[in-house]
Amino acid sequence: MSEERTNLVTGLVVGGLIGVGVGIGLGFLFAPRPGRETRELVRKRASEVGGRVLERAHEATERVRSATLEAAEKAREAVGDLAQRGREALKEGVERVRGAYQLGVEAAQEKREEMLERLEELEEGGR
Numbered sequence: 006m007s008e009e010r011t012n013l014v015t016g017l018v019v020g021g022l023i024g025v026g027v028g029i030g031l032g033f034l035f036a037p038r039p040g041r042e043t044r045e046l047v048r049k050r051a052s053e054v055g056g057r058v059l060e061r062a063h064e065a066t067e068r069v070r071s072a073t074l075e076a077a078e079k080a081r082e083a084v085g086d087l088a089q090r091g092r093e094a095l096k097e098g099v100e101r102v103r104g105a106y107q108l109g110v111e112a113a114q115e116k117r118e119e120m121l122e123r124l125e126e127l128e129e130g131g132r
Contacts, residue, residue, distance in 0.1 A: 010069045017065055021058030025051050 029047050 014062060014065050014069065018058060018062045025054045
């Protein structure tokens with residue numbers, strides 16, 4: 006997981022917890038119920054909100070993990086495609102070099118034969 010995404014998830018969790026704390030404090034200040042009842046209600050709501058915050062954090066973490074796995078798979082595919090194209094280009098290059106080599110061998114043989122014929126002609130003319 007990238008540092009940026011980790012910071013995002015951490016920020017969401019911390020922000021949620023701060024919101025819960027502020028909500029509890031405001032609940033105590035403006036509660037029309039008796040203290041015990043208010044505390045129980047605040048505890049229950051804080052627990053619910055805390056659960057939702059954790060659930061959202063897990064969901065965000067899972068989305069980040071899924072996106073990371075998807076990006077990694079796409080990267081693997083791209084590398085595989087690039088490697089395959091590289092192999093094909095190398096194979097084509099080797100075939101071109103072999104073809105050029107063969108043409109060079111043939112041209113050298115032709116030149117050799119021409120030179121041998123010319124040498125024979127010169128030897129026959131000099132006799």
